[in-house]
Amino acid sequence: MLDVKAGDEQSFGLLLQRYRTPLVNFLYRMVRSREQAEDLAQEVFIRVYRAREEYVPSAKFTTWLFRIATNLALNSLRDHRHQKLEISMDAPVTTDAEDGDEKPFEVADKHPTIEQELVEEDRKKMIRHAIEKLPEKQRAAVLLHKYQELDYAEIAKILSVSESALKSLLFRAYESLRVELAPLVTRHGAK
Amino acid sequence: MSCERMESRILAYVDGRLNESERAEVQKHLDACPVCRVRATEFSSVSDLLDELPVIEPSPAFDVRVRARVAAEPVKQGWWALLWTTLRPSPRIAFAASMLLLATVFVAYRGVDQVPPPISPDQADSEMMQDLSVMEDHDTLSNFEPLKELPPPVDTNGADDDQQQM
Numbered sequence: 001m002l003d004v005k006a007g008d009e010q011s012f013g014l015l016l017q018r019y020r021t022p023l024v025n026f027l028y029r030m031v032r033s034r035e036q037a038e039d040l041a042q043e044v045f046i047r048v049y050r051a052r053e054e055y056v057p058s059a060k061f062t063t064w065l066f067r068i069a070t071n072l073a074l075n076s077l078r079d080h081r082h083q084k085l086e087i088s089m090d091a092p093v094t095t096d097a098e099d100g101d102e103k104p105f106e107v108a109d110k111h112p113t114i115e116q117e118l119v120e121e122d123r124k125k126m127i128r129h130a131i132e133k134l135p136e137k138q139r140a141a142v143l144l145h146k147y148q149e150l151d152y153a154e155i156a157k158i159l160s161v162s163e164s165a166l167k168s169l170l171f172r173a174y175e176s177l178r179v180e181l182a183p184l185v186t187r188h189g190a191k
Numbered sequence: 192m193s194c195e196r197m198e199s200r201i202l203a204y205v206d207g208r209l210n211e212s213e214r215a216e217v218q219k220h221l222d223a224c225p226v227c228r229v230r231a232t233e234f235s236s237v238s239d240l241l242d243e244l245p246v247i248e249p250s251p252a253f254d255v256r257v258r259a260r261v262a263a264e265p266v267k268q269g270w271w272a273l274l275w276t277t278l279r280p281s282p283r284i285a286f287a288a289s290m291l292l293l294a295t296v297f298v299a300y301r302g303v304d305q306v307p308p309p310i311s312p313d314q315a316d317s318e319m320m321q322d323l324s325v326m327e328d329h330d331t332l333s334n335f336e337p338l339k340e341l342p343p344p345v346d347t348n349g350a351d352d353d354q355q356q357m
Binding site for chain 2: 012013016017020021024025028029034038041042045046049050123124127128131142145146147151152164167168170171174177178181184185
């Protein structure tokens with residue numbers, strides 16, 4: 001980032017390459033729309049680019065980056081809350097359209113039968129819905145903790161909470177997920 | 192350790208983020224508390240389930256769109272560049288100013304051409320020597336006393352006419 005600050009355009013390309021996938025995945029899991037996630041990820045990179053000259057390396061770059069991303073995602077969720085409700089109400093019962101985005105990226109390593117594929121699909125859908133049902137801040141905490149593997153101090157800074165409050169957020173989130181995913185947890189434990 | 196205190200440590204235990212002594216302390220509690228033990232096992236299962244979600248790749252156009260937006264960003268200018276941009280004249284004004292400058296230079300050069308060349312002291316002396324006789328005649332005649340006493344000159348034109356009539 002310091003190279004980007006110094007005006008090195010190539011370094012910005014490296015940042016883009018390094019962080020686009022984690023950022024798009026984090027935002028996708030936050031807002032549940034691939035298109036919106038990519039738009040928000042673009043906005044994150046543009047804000048990073050605009051703020052490059054004011055960047056002070058007082059915190060880790062990832063903390064700064066995901067703080068921008070989290071704020072954008074939370075604002076977007078608030079802005080689109082009503083719109084999202086309307087879409088959910090109009091969506092077909094079989095929510096294939098909702099999950100269709102990810103299908104091309106799910107690579108099957110074995111050759112499962114159609115029935116197995118459906119079971120796997122249902123399982124993933126259940127996990128996604130369980131995450132989606134979490135309150136926004138708990139969801140952000142889980143995603144940053146689980147998928148970005150940031151430490152507690154970093155996540156606390158991103159979410160502007162104390163470390164103890166973050167641990168409490170994560171505990172409540174995992175409790176909710178444990179209840180929501182109870183059938184899978186039992187089967188998973190039986191594997 | 193109480194079950195309440197476990198709340199802030201159980202996830203870190205599951206993720207292996209505790210140091211040696213903290214881990215031993217939590218383990219001691221789990222050995223004695225079946226409720227927390229079940230919770231720890233299920234938290235671990237939840238964590239494994241979250242790993243099952245596939246990673247998506249950004250669309251191929253993502254980079255292109257970001258780079259296009261970056262390219263469209265206004266370039267930040269330095270103080271001098273900003274001042275120049277603000278004060279820089281328009282092309283029309285610049286053209287008019289150039290024309291005015293050219294005209295001024297042209298007129299100035301023409302004015303210099305019309306000024307007589309400087310005369311050297313020797314040349315001035317020689318010119319004065321040539322005019323010296325005329326000047327002397329003028330002095331002689333203007334100071335000649337008898338001429339001062341002469342009556343005013345007669346109209347010679349009228350006299351000629353009279354002679355012709357005779």
